[in-house]
Amino acid sequence: xxxxxxxRATLHDGEVLTGLRTEAEDWLAAAGIDQWRTPGFRDRAxxxxxxxxxxxxxxxxxxxxxxxxxxxxAPPDRDFWTEEDEPETAxxxxxxxxxxxxxxxxxxxxxxxxxxxxxxTQGKPWVRLDCWRANVALQExxxxxxxxHVRTEAPSHRLSGWMAQxxxxxxxxxxxxxxxxxxxxxxxxxxxxxVSGE
Numbered sequence: 001x002x003x004x005x006x007x008r009a010t011l012h013d014g015e016v017l018t019g020l021r022t023e024a025e026d027w028l029a030a031a032g033i034d035q036w037r038t039p040g041f042r043d044r045a046x047x048x049x050x051x052x053x054x055x056x057x058x059x060x061x062x063x064x065x066x067x068x069x070x071x072x073x074a075p076p077d078r079d080f081w082t083e084e085d086e087p088e089t090a091x092x093x094x095x096x097x098x099x100x101x102x103x104x105x106x107x108x109x110x111x112x113x114x115x116x117x118x119x120x121t122q123g124k125p126w127v128r129l130d131c132w133r134a135n136v137a138l139q140e141x142x143x144x145x146x147x148x149h150v151r152t153e154a155p156s157h158r159l160s161g162w163m164a165q166x167x168x169x170x171x172x173x174x175x176x177x178x179x180x181x182x183x184x185x186x187x188x189x190x191x192x193x194x195v196s197g198e
Contacts (some may be wrong), residue, residue, distance in 0.1 A: 004107065006114055007181035009058040009070065011037035011050070011083070013162050016067045017060070018046065020097045033065040048094065059109060061178060071111050073118065080130050080153050080163050090126035090165065091119040106173050112166075114178045128165040138165075146170045 009017065052058045052072045061069040074094035076087035093115055098107045114125050131138050133152060139162050142151070147164040154161050 002176055002179070003059050003135050004063045004068070004110070004176075004178050005180045005181050006059050006111070008056055008153075009053050009060045011053055012059055013067060014050070014053070017049065017058075017097075017153055019046070020067070020070060020099055022181070023100055045151075046096075048054055052095075061098075061111065063102075067099075067185075068102040068105075069096075069107050069111060071096045071115065073115065077130060079158055080161060081128065081153050085150075090128040091115055091122065091124055093127060093129040098127075106176065108141075110176055110178055112145055113171045113173050114180070116166075116168045116170060122174070125141050125168055126165045127168055128162045128163070130160050132159050132165075133163075134159070147173055153167045159173050 017110045041097065049072070054140065057074060058070060058072045060067045061071075072094040074092045076085075076090070077094075078087075081087045081090075081092075093112065096108060096111060098111075112127065118125050120127070127147075128150075129142065129147070131142065133154060139149070142164050145166070147166040150165055152162050159192050
C-alpha cells in the first residue's frame with residue numbers, strides 16, 4: 001500500500017479529475033445522497049478547480065501512473081471560518097475525492113494524514129474542512145478519522161457548512177504514508193503553498 005505517490009496536479013490532469021468527480025456524483029446519487037447535482041454546480045466547481053490547479057493548490061494521488069484520488073489545499077472559506085477561528089492557523093481540505101476502484105485502501109484517510117504533515121511543516125496546528133450539511137455518512141467518516149465537529153453554518157446560498165477540525169499532529173494511518181513527489185513551483189506561486197518535503 002506504500003506505493004501511492006502524491007504530486008501537484010497539472011491542467012493535463014483535468015480530464016481524469018473530471019472523471020473522478022463524475023464517478024463520485026453517480027456513487028453519491030446511487031447511495032441516495034443529493035450532493036453535487038444542482039444544475040450548474042459542476043461547471044462552477046470545475047472552473048474553480050482549474051484556478052486551484054493553476055495556483056498549485058490541487059494534488060493527485062497516483063499508483064503505477066494511474067490517478068486514484070485528489071485533494072485541494074484551499075484558502076479558508078469565509079462563508080464558514082471567521083476571524084474568531086483564527087483561519088491562518090489551519091490547512092483547509094477541499095475536493096477530497098477517491099476513485100471507487102481504490103475502495104478499501106484507506107486512501108482518503110491517508111490523504112488526510114498527509115495534509116496533517118503539510119500543516120505541521122507550515123507550523124499550523126489544525127487541519128480543517130467543511131462538508132455538505134445533509135451528508136451524514138461523510139460527516140461520520142470524518143469523525144472516525146479523528147475530526148471533531150466545530151459547528152454547522154447554514155448560509156442560504158450554500159449547501160455545505162458542517163465544519164470540523166483535527167489536530168495536525170493526528171496520524172490515523174501511520175503504517176501507510178503517501179510518498180510525495182516534489183516538483184518545482186514558480187516563485188510567484190510559492191506564497192502560502194510550502195509543503196512537506198519542499
